[in-house]
Amino acid sequence: MVDTMERPVVVGVDGSNGSLAALDWAVEEAARLRLPLRVVYASLWERYEGSMSSFTGRRPAEEAAAQYIVASSERRARLLSPDLRVNAVTVPDDPVDALVEESRGAAALVTGSSGRGAVKEFLLGSVSLAVAGRADCPVVVVRGEERTVEGMADRVVVGVGEADEAVSAVRFALREAEARGCELRAVRAWRDPQQPTDPLVMLDSAACAYEEQAAAVLDEVLEEAVAEHPGVSVRRTVLEGPAYRVLLGSAADAGLLVLGATRRQGRSGLQLGRVSHTVLHRAACPVAVVPHR
Structure with missing residues (x-):
């Protein structure tokens, strides 16, 4: 760090x-x-x-x-x-x-x-x-709203994307939660596969597999960083749905929403994708965009 x-x-x-x-x-x-x-x-x-x-x-x-x-x-x-x-x-x-x-x-x-x-x-x-x-x-x-901007909402939320992109954002979010003395909620979105023509049990199995995969990525990203901040309470959440919708909903009552962004080669610097653009325009609380290092 x-x-x-x-x-x-x-x-x-x-x-x-x-x-x-x-x-x-x-x-x-x-x-x-x-x-x-x-x-x-x-x-x-x-x-x-x-x-x-x-x-x-x-x-x-x-x-x-x-x-x-x-x-x-x-x-x-x-x-x-x-x-x-x-x-x-x-x-x-x-x-x-x-x-x-x-x-x-x-x-x-x-x-x-x-x-x-x-x-x-x-x-x-x-x-x-x-x-x-x-x-x-x-x-x-x-x-965002007055209560989130003025510090009346203490919880910090971090959106966890791909493992190699999310580490810097998670570390920043942990530092913020530690400084505020509040909980960190780590959120990863997953999407349900397209509905097949097979029986419903197969759909349920596929959905469970996607959810378990999302939870595994969350655990991988958090493992080392959380150990560096033992005093921070971390709640892990995996939710089905579009990433921007999951993040906006999870951070509706938060004091800060943290997102990661991957640096690309070229003069334009960071590449902000659709999720970051949407969240930056619509979030109900302050948003931190953390470059991946």
Whole structure:
């Protein structure tokens, strides 16, 4: 497991309600893990206007907005957690590129579910989706109902996919459950085979075989990681149905849903499949996407 003791929790802010919720969540996360917090506002204004002289003697509107957002975010973080080490900065870069770069030295990267350009509350902002697909560290997209976002729901849920993809996600989920002092529910979905024309007993046998296979994968992934966190209570669950539906249902009353994502070769970084996309858009709680290492 990567040592995160000297790595900060990074949160991206842009002045939107979504980023305000992300900031509050990141403050609590950093305090819980006893890590520093780094607040990042990224904009291209400085690249285009920073070197230009001002004929009016006034700061550009975007510069004033950036400084206000950064200062107010830092002030809010310090009020929420006076002992927290906070560093707030403005980065002259595209928001996605800036946050992906920040992820290389972060313990976790936190974003809101929607930015200032989102049309509807349930739609995931393009920045959050792009960062979740490219970051080097776990990305937490803060979304969902008030009780799950504000920590009133303590249970952590981790979706367990293929064995070689799920280990990093399980380790992250165990660390989160341990820090919160709560239960971890490990969930794996399985699909019933197509109904054959044979007697019903054959269908039942096939279904049992698929369920047992899912349970075996769950045990394989959890075995070593659980031993490293003996104080965490782990509940293992295998459920029949589409993976996204099983995960959304299992995490309806959770404080955090953790998913794994496999890194692929190429400039695009992580490949987020249909399950991750659907869950990120529809989950009722914050979602962590953990890259496979």
